[in-house]
Structures are given as C-alpha cells and as structure tokens.
Amino acid sequence: MRAVQITRFGGPEVLDVVDLPDPVPGDGRQLYEVSAAGVNFADTHQTEDSYLAPQQLPLVPGAEFVGHPAGGGERVVGLLEGGGYAEKVVANPRLTWPVPDAVTDEQALAVVLQGATAWHLLRTSAHLAAGESVVVIAGAGGVGSLAVQLARRWGAGRVIATASSPEKRALAEELGADATVDPALADDDPKTFAAALREANGGKRVDVVLEMTGGNVFDGSFSALAPFGRLVTYGMAARQETRPVAPGALLGTSRAVVGFWLAHCMGRPSMMDDAMTELLPLVADGALRPVGGGRYPLTAVREAHQDLLARRTTGKLVLDPSR
Missing domain, CATH: 3.90.180.10 (Medium-chain alcohol dehydrogenases, catalytic domain)
Known part of the structure; x- marks a missing residue:
C-alpha cells in the first residue's frame, strides 16, 4: 500500500x-x-x-x-x-x-x-454555562471554527474569536462570533492583547478562553480572565515557552488553567x-x-x-x- x-x-x-x-x-x-x-x-x-x-x-x-x-x-x-x-x-x-x-x-x-475536541473543551473542561463569554483562539481553524458554533449554540453570552487575517476574522463572525481580535497584538506585549480581548467583551473580563498557541497569547488570555474564569489550553502552536502560572496568581483571582488532550478521551x-x-x-x-x-x-x-x-x-x- x-x-x-x-x-x-x-x-x-x-x-x-x-x-x-x-x-x-x-x-x-x-x-x-x-x-x-x-x-x-x-x-x-x-x-x-x-x-x-x-x-x-x-x-x-x-x-x-x-x-x-x-x-x-x-x-x-x-x-x-x-x-x-x-x-x-x-x-x-x-x-x-x-x-x-x-x-x-x-x-x-x-x-x-477537532469537533470532539471543541465539544470537550466547552463541556468537559470549561463547563460552559449559559450567558458566559467565550474567547476562541484561532477561531477560523479546525477546532476553533466548530467551537465558535458550539459556544453560540449552547448559550454563550458573547463569543469572541481571534484570527490572523481579515478573511479569517470575517469567517469567524459568519460562524457566530460577536467580535474578533487579531492575535498579532500579542507579539510585542501580552497586555495589549489582554486589553483587546476585554474591549471586545464590552470592557469586561472574559469567562472562558480556549487557547492553543502558548507564549504571549497564553499570557494575555490568562490576564483577561474574570474571577472564576477558566483558560483551557490544548495546544502549543507558537512553539514558544510559556511562563509558569504561580499558585498565587490563581488563588488571588479565583482563576483556573485546565489542560486538555483528546488522547485521554480515546482511553475512555x-x-x-x-x-x-x-x-x-x-x-x-x-x-x-x-x-x-x-x-x-x-x-x-x-x-x-x-x-x-x-x-x-x-x-x-x-x-x-x-x-
């Protein structure tokens, strides 16, 4: 063969x-x-x-x-x-x-x-509740394009997608994203990216982030989380080192970082x-x-x-x- x-x-x-x-x-x-x-x-x-x-x-x-x-x-x-x-x-x-x-x-x-990943990111790992805001990193990608649709279907209050070109941002909005953000904003400073995510959420911090890039995108996404917010990380596309999250940064803000790998679902x-x-x-x-x-x-x-x-x-x- x-x-x-x-x-x-x-x-x-x-x-x-x-x-x-x-x-x-x-x-x-x-x-x-x-x-x-x-x-x-x-x-x-x-x-x-x-x-x-x-x-x-x-x-x-x-x-x-x-x-x-x-x-x-x-x-x-x-x-x-x-x-x-x-x-x-x-x-x-x-x-x-x-x-x-x-x-x-x-x-x-x-x-x-990719669809099963999006399903479990939202249901199993993030425990999305109706009315919560969701950020989907790479919202025009294989997982992201389905996660945008599922988040909308399952009652997310606001869906925000990142995408690297005007065409991809338009696609994410066509699929159900309320707003889109260029992830290139994270290249120089994750604080700029975090501010853009909050602005896309009406000035408020976000409840859920589905993150698969790492590096500055991870850092900015974590900074944008609201109290009791959850960042679910499922990839390392940037191939960059991501700074460890200190326990105090979790305790002091009531935020969570959750890892997900579909291989563990294959075992169940x-x-x-x-x-x-x-x-x-x-x-x-x-x-x-x-x-x-x-x-x-x-x-x-x-x-x-x-x-x-x-x-x-x-x-x-x-x-x-x-x-």
Whole structure:
C-alpha cells in the first residue's frame, strides 16, 4: 500500500510517500480501506517530535480516517494512535462511528478529532454555562471554527474569536462570533492583547478562553480572565515557552488553567461517544457547519503541512490516498 512515512524528524521535507506492506490487525482490531485521512496541527509536532508524546521512528503519521472495513461494510470515521496517512489502516472498531449519508468524508473528519475536541473543551473542561463569554483562539481553524458554533449554540453570552487575517476574522463572525481580535497584538506585549480581548467583551473580563498557541497569547488570555474564569489550553502552536502560572496568581483571582488532550478521551471511549452521537447528527441536519480547508493528494502531503504551518488554511485539511 502507499503511505506517508517519516524516517527522520524535521519539517514537511521529512514526509516521504513510500510503498509499505499492508498493516496486519491484531486482537480486537479491524483492517480498513481509507477513502480520506485527516491532517491536524498536532501532526506537524509529531513530524518534529515536539509534541506531548515522544515519537519512535520510522512512523506513519495520522490520527483519523474515513473508510470501509476491508471486504465490505458501512462507511465509518475513526480515530487512530497513528498510521492514518495511508491507503489502509488498522483501527479499534470501538473508536469508529458510522457516518450518516448526508455527511461528507471531509465533514466527518472535521468532527471526529477537532469537533470532539471543541465539544470537550466547552463541556468537559470549561463547563460552559449559559450567558458566559467565550474567547476562541484561532477561531477560523479546525477546532476553533466548530467551537465558535458550539459556544453560540449552547448559550454563550458573547463569543469572541481571534484570527490572523481579515478573511479569517470575517469567517469567524459568519460562524457566530460577536467580535474578533487579531492575535498579532500579542507579539510585542501580552497586555495589549489582554486589553483587546476585554474591549471586545464590552470592557469586561472574559469567562472562558480556549487557547492553543502558548507564549504571549497564553499570557494575555490568562490576564483577561474574570474571577472564576477558566483558560483551557490544548495546544502549543507558537512553539514558544510559556511562563509558569504561580499558585498565587490563581488563588488571588479565583482563576483556573485546565489542560486538555483528546488522547485521554480515546482511553475512555464513552467520552468520545458522548461527543460523536451529538455532533454527527448536527452536521447531517445542517445545524453545525464544518469548514473545509482543502483536499490534497497523498503525494502532496508536504504541501499540506507547509500550508498549515504558514497559516494559509482555514478549517479541515484532508489527504486523498487514491491520488
């Protein structure tokens, strides 16, 4: 089968399309033929070996797929521990879900990892309450574009999104953001960014921030929190060191910092079921709009990573293993 393999760590240049033997399913696993594989920002960390879990070479990246069981069966979307950038994958059927006919491959891939992340960020980690203000960092991205819609759907009092270009800010507002902020304001001084978030919230501090950048964006977001506010951190896109939060800064202001990694939900499949059984029907009914970011041939995987790293994309990126 054709697959993308990494034999050395680095940037997009280490992604090589090669021929590999078909994977062999072990106990409790199933072989699937892949029609589309999802690309996530975390994959760029995996390529560099700069993410949460250390990587071992050689490896085939990719944590999600849409496909059919080998030999026939219904179309499913599933999560993987790796190996998704390929024509065939081995997956745990417990971490697959039937895809409704009205949902495209791209939409299903947007939901299974990024949509489930947005769902748990708001419900499980932030415990969003009706009327609270929500800041979504990277509101035009894969997770952010869905989090903006879910926050609005679940009764947020005001939704504020950050996005790096006028086009992306317009998209975030189209999806339901009441106001948008340019994250570049954090480049020189996190206090300037914090002030912009408060201004976007009518001069008041914010209740919830979903943060995936780190560095100055994290610092400014934390400074903008109201008493009892929650910052949920789920990424390190800036690849910058983030200053530790001192206990006194939490105690003295009644603020919270919560970490989230979807891998822990994969270890508790019922948590994934909670998200997927709500999200897929919403997409099928047209009530939730996953944003497509482009469908790339498997042979253009380096271009997909380059576009993602350069912030040239919005929404969900997908690889087509047939091309």
